[in-house]
Amino acid sequence: MRPDEWRGPLALACTLCAAVLSAGCGSRERPVDAASRQGVLLLGNLSEPKDLDPHVITGVSEFNIVSALLEGLVAEGPQDLAPEPGAAESWSVSDDGTVYTFTLRQNGLWSNGDPVTSADFMFSFRRMLSPELGSPYAYMLFGAKNAEAYHKGSITNFADVGFEAPDSRTVRITLNAPIPYFLSLLAHHSWFPVHQPTIRAHGAETTIGTAWTKPGSFVGNGPFVLKTWEPGNRIEVEVNDSYWDRARVKLNAIKFYPIGDHKIEERAFLAGQLHVTGTVPLDRISYYSSTRPELLRLNPYLGVYYYLFNVTKPPLNDVRVRRALSMSVNRGQIVRYVTKGGEDPAFCFTPPGAGKYSSSARLDEDAAGARALLASAGYPGGTNFPRIALLYNNSDAHARIAQSLRQMWTTQLGIDVELVNMEWKVYLDQTQSLKYDIARAGWIGDYADPNTFLDMWVTGGGNNRTGWSNRQYDILVSQAAAEPNTEERTRRFQQAEAILLEESPVMPIYFYRSKSLVHQSVRGWYSTILDRHPYKHVYLTPGG
Amino acid sequence: MKRFLLGRIAQTVPVLWATVTIAFVLIRLAPGGPFTDERNYTAESIQRLNAHYGLDDPVPVQYVRYLGRLLHGDLGPSFKYANRTVNEIIADTFPVSLQLGALALLFALAMGIPAGIVAALKPHSAWDNAVMTLALLGISMPSFVLGPLLVMFFSLRLGWLPASGWESWPDRVLPALTLGAVYAAYIARMSRAGMLEILPMDFVRTARAKGLGAAAVIVRHVLKPGMIPVVSFLGPATAGLVTGSFVVETLFHVPGMGSMFVVGAFNRDYSLVLGMVVFYSAVISIFNLGVDVALGAMDPRMRSHRRI
Numbered sequence: 001m002r003p004d005e006w007r008g009p010l011a012l013a014c015t016l017c018a019a020v021l022s023a024g025c026g027s028r029e030r031p032v033d034a035a036s037r038q039g040v041l042l043l044g045n046l047s048e049p050k051d052l053d054p055h056v057i058t059g060v061s062e063f064n065i066v067s068a069l070l071e072g073l074v075a076e077g078p079q080d081l082a083p084e085p086g087a088a089e090s091w092s093v094s095d096d097g098t099v100y101t102f103t104l105r106q107n108g109l110w111s112n113g114d115p116v117t118s119a120d121f122m123f124s125f126r127r128m129l130s131p132e133l134g135s136p137y138a139y140m141l142f143g144a145k146n147a148e149a150y151h152k153g154s155i156t157n158f159a160d161v162g163f164e165a166p167d168s169r170t171v172r173i174t175l176n177a178p179i180p181y182f183l184s185l186l187a188h189h190s191w192f193p194v195h196q197p198t199i200r201a202h203g204a205e206t207t208i209g210t211a212w213t214k215p216g217s218f219v220g221n222g223p224f225v226l227k228t229w230e231p232g233n234r235i236e237v238e239v240n241d242s243y244w245d246r247a248r249v250k251l252n253a254i255k256f257y258p259i260g261d262h263k264i265e266e267r268a269f270l271a272g273q274l275h276v277t278g279t280v281p282l283d284r285i286s287y288y289s290s291t292r293p294e295l296l297r298l299n300p301y302l303g304v305y306y307y308l309f310n311v312t313k314p315p316l317n318d319v320r321v322r323r324a325l326s327m328s329v330n331r332g333q334i335v336r337y338v339t340k341g342g343e344d345p346a347f348c349f350t351p352p353g354a355g356k357y358s359s360s361a362r363l364d365e366d367a368a369g370a371r372a373l374l375a376s377a378g379y380p381g382g383t384n385f386p387r388i389a390l391l392y393n394n395s396d397a398h399a400r401i402a403q404s405l406r407q408m409w410t411t412q413l414g415i416d417v418e419l420v421n422m423e424w425k426v427y428l429d430q431t432q433s434l435k436y437d438i439a440r441a442g443w444i445g446d447y448a449d450p451n452t453f454l455d456m457w458v459t460g461g462g463n464n465r466t467g468w469s470n471r472q473y474d475i476l477v478s479q480a481a482a483e484p485n486t487e488e489r490t491r492r493f494q495q496a497e498a499i500l501l502e503e504s505p506v507m508p509i510y511f512y513r514s515k516s517l518v519h520q521s522v523r524g525w526y527s528t529i530l531d532r533h534p535y536k537h538v539y540l541t542p543g544g
Numbered sequence: 545m546k547r548f549l550l551g552r553i554a555q556t557v558p559v560l561w562a563t564v565t566i567a568f569v570l571i572r573l574a575p576g577g578p579f580t581d582e583r584n585y586t587a588e589s590i591q592r593l594n595a596h597y598g599l600d601d602p603v604p605v606q607y608v609r610y611l612g613r614l615l616h617g618d619l620g621p622s623f624k625y626a627n628r629t630v631n632e633i634i635a636d637t638f639p640v641s642l643q644l645g646a647l648a649l650l651f652a653l654a655m656g657i658p659a660g661i662v663a664a665l666k667p668h669s670a671w672d673n674a675v676m677t678l679a680l681l682g683i684s685m686p687s688f689v690l691g692p693l694l695v696m697f698f699s700l701r702l703g704w705l706p707a708s709g710w711e712s713w714p715d716r717v718l719p720a721l722t723l724g725a726v727y728a729a730y731i732a733r734m735s736r737a738g739m740l741e742i743l744p745m746d747f748v749r750t751a752r753a754k755g756l757g758a759a760a761v762i763v764r765h766v767l768k769p770g771m772i773p774v775v776s777f778l779g780p781a782t783a784g785l786v787t788g789s790f791v792v793e794t795l796f797h798v799p800g801m802g803s804m805f806v807v808g809a810f811n812r813d814y815s816l817v818l819g820m821v822v823f824y825s826a827v828i829s830i831f832n833l834g835v836d837v838a839l840g841a842m843d844p845r846m847r848s849h850r851r852i
Contacts, residue, residue, distance in 0.1 A: 209627045
């Protein structure tokens with residue numbers, strides 16, 4: 001072919017390029033800049049909410065939206081989530097710490113103008129606990145007297161439960177035993193009020209999935225009201241003019257984008273479409289920490305990444321084997337070279353930040369000791385060790401950690417485990433029915449207290465997917481729950497955690513960090529242990 | 545024609561029924577159910593949820609009930625998205641996929657057909673080689689490579705177009721280009737092949753001999769028969785395009801049917817998955833029927849014996 005034959009196609013290509021280039025002259029204002037000017041916060045929110053009913057939802061991304069729309073008796077401070085007045089303007093606690101009396105504020109209004117009354121809270125607590133609703137989070141209210149009995153149907157008269165409304169502005173809650181973190185608990189969605197007439201207008205109060213949570217129907221008492229819900233696309237809330245603390249709310253609106261893929265969310269952030277991302281792709285953390293550290297936030301997060309041992313099957317029914325596996329893992333190496341998100345290696349189960357508690361016992365890493373333990377269990381140098389499988393759910397991050405564990409066990413103990421990866425629901429099914437040997441898991445605390453980490457390992461606990469049971473542990477955890485003295489309570493939890501580490505039905509690996517990219521115009525967005533950011537304290541500085 | 549149409553419609557009913565039945569059984573065979581969650585629901589909660597959604601009945605009862613509802617066009621509630629029905633979800637997401645697919649198809653036709661014609665008119669020329677090289681690239685490059693490349697260039701480097709989302713018109717450009725690219729490439733190759741098959745035929749020569757201009761010969765005589773391969777490709781292509789592409793919708797965070805369908809399967813949202821399978825099957829049947837009718841109109845030879 002002669003070179004001049006290419007003249008035609010080349011000319012066309014050049015013309016197209018020139019057209020494209022000239023069309024792009026004149027710079028476009030990026031969505032974040034426009035939004036900052038308008039006081040609209042653009043948030044990456046990871047997943048599409050299954051509902052916005054506070055008594056039905058279970059996930060963090062749902063809480064992120066519902067906490068803008070509803071407010072419990074107590075709200076959270078922006079920096080440390082310390083309890084501050086919410087729907088209740090004040091409260092008092094009885095001397096023995098079991099009776100809380102809340103006074104609702106006079107100017108507390110629902111977004112339709114109705115006053116927020118104690119009857120609304122009574123209705124909400126009853127709905128949350130009703131067996132017919134079957135809320136998975138009902139147990140969050142079990143600290144109140146007879147709440148558990150009512151939920152399980154052994155009593156049917158709600159008047160016997162520890163919730164009272166002496167008058168329209170007073171809510172009194174009687175607990176079984178003092179709960180040191182009770183006020184913080186009230187900021188959890190399970191304690192949020194719902195608007196009784198709205199729920200009733202859309203069906204029976206205990207029917208899940210009625211249309212009351214749709215835009216136009218939703219009535220809330222929070223700083224924002226639901227404006228738009230385009231499934232899979234975005235949810236928009238705008239400021240609630242009847243909110244009692246309206247003067248403090250600086251944002252005009254928040255848009256939540258349910259972008260599940262971390263890389264796509266990151267690209268949206270880089271293209272100026274988000275103020276804050278829900279997470280950061282693992283392999284991009286080192287890039288941001290070295291070149292754009294001003295955007296990256298890696299904050300301690302109340303969660304632990306760990307492995308489950310199925311203690312009902314040999315060889316993991318032998319505590320020596322479990323401890324040997326746990327002792328031969330180099331957690332520092334995993335967080336430094338594999339996860340790389342600034343995580344702290346976990347040498348106990350309860351993460352730092354669970355109230356003032358810290359575990360007194362610690363796991364040790366000792367390869368020689370591990371080999372000795374394995375030998376005493378009958379597998380010297382790993383000989384005759386049965387072939388076991390390590391199960392994790394599909395994810396690059398989990399796979400990399402599993403591979404490191406496998407390698408560490410091969411080098412340190414001379415045993416080989418098979419890596420098995422499964423789709424999420426299959427993985428859940430296998431772990432729940434104890435059809436595994438070793439499986440990865442993670443747990444994020446619901447509130448800042450050791451109880452949310454330690455009560456899951458009691459015998460028969462719904463989330464205790466190891467088959468492990470220890471009577472003394474059960475007694476200590478239940479004693480701690482009923483213990484009025486804070487120091488004594490801490491001591492019992494420490495004793496319980498020491499048993500858990502000694503027996504090792506679980507193998508903690510690291511404590512989580514929340515990861516996000518935050519645009520520089522965002523203010524009032526602090527590091528909090530539960531990764532919550534009360535929106536009424538957040539504001540935007542255009543051009544910031 | 546009427547009999548042909550009625551016959552074809554009657555054929556789709558057993559196909560739909562078989563699809564529904566297979567999907568109904570398969571989704572229930574997958575381990576884990578809609579309420580298997582990281583945080584264990586209590587046994588009582590699961591029982592109540594199962595009762596609420598009628599999952600506590602024997603599977604044959606559920607199946608018959610499902611078919612009964614289906615006949616009334618009711619696809620049931622979504623198990624995951626508690627306050628929405630499957631009908632609502634399809635009504636929300638299908639128009640999005642339809643719009644994206646239509647834009648992608650428009651792009652594919654607008655790029656593919658002229659490119660194919662240009663290539664066919666001067667086979668083995670520089671134009672032909674350039675077009676066919678581009679087409680080869682388009683076919684070989686998967687959308688999960690092309691999409692991020694386009695985003696890197698147009699969104700992150702140049703800042704002209706949004707990287708993702710579905711709010712304003714500029715949001716539509718990159719997903720439509722990504723989704724349409726591979727179809728544009730196929731269409732270019734097919735129209736070239738179709739044209740090359742027709743160009744040497746006697747009737748074309750006759751038309752030229754009559755003294756018709758080159759352009760008139762192409763437009764009046766060659767284009768219609770030359771486009772037959774493209775049209776038969778368009779049926780499945782259109783069905784595929786408008787029912788949504790999981791990859792492209794995910795890449796650009798487009799709230800369409802494709803992404804919803806796959807997420808529904810991960811969530812074991814039985815009714816959502818089934819509803820979408822039914823809807824997909826119906827759409828695909830309709831498009832195939834449409835193609836048969838169009839082909840019959842374009843090519844008289846097909847009217848008499850073509851029965852797919």
